[in-house]
Amino acid sequence: MRYHVVAVGRMRDAALRAVCDGYLERLRRYTKVEEREVKVEARLLEAVPEGSRLVALAEEGDQWTSAQLADWTARWELEARDVTFALGGADALPALVLRGAERLWSLSRLTFPHELARVVLYEQLYRAYTIRRGEPYHRGP
Secondary structure, three states: OEEEEEEEOOOOOHHHHHHHHHHHHHHOOOOEEEEEEEOOHHHOHHHOOOOOEEEEEEEEEEEOOHHHHHHHHHHHHHHOOOEEEEEOEOOEOOHHHHHHOOEEEEOOOOOOOHHHHHHHHHHHHHHHHHHHOOOOOOOOO
16 A cells, blocks of 8 residues: 655745655655655646545545544555545645545645645654554644
């Protein structure tokens, strides 16, 4: 099982790129993660690997706690099917992507720049794996 992150736009902010890389390095101790950037929203679905479960990050999606995300990661691993997270750019995700998603996930009702949303995604995936392993990183309920 592998995670794919398909994002519209490049990480232009070097500091945020460094934070993403730091969480990716930590996360890759637990699971496989690949990142792919596309220039426009219309190319997102083309970047989703065939057979992969699509989780679209969208404001109208369900909000999960970190513990719930940990539960989802455990289920996904049991099913042994790749998971692709789709992150939109300034214009959000197109309706076609939202309709094709198996799940819609909202990081918050707040609007984030796509670069910051990517940081939050990687941090939460890392947190989910530390929760599952009982490691001290997560101090919440």
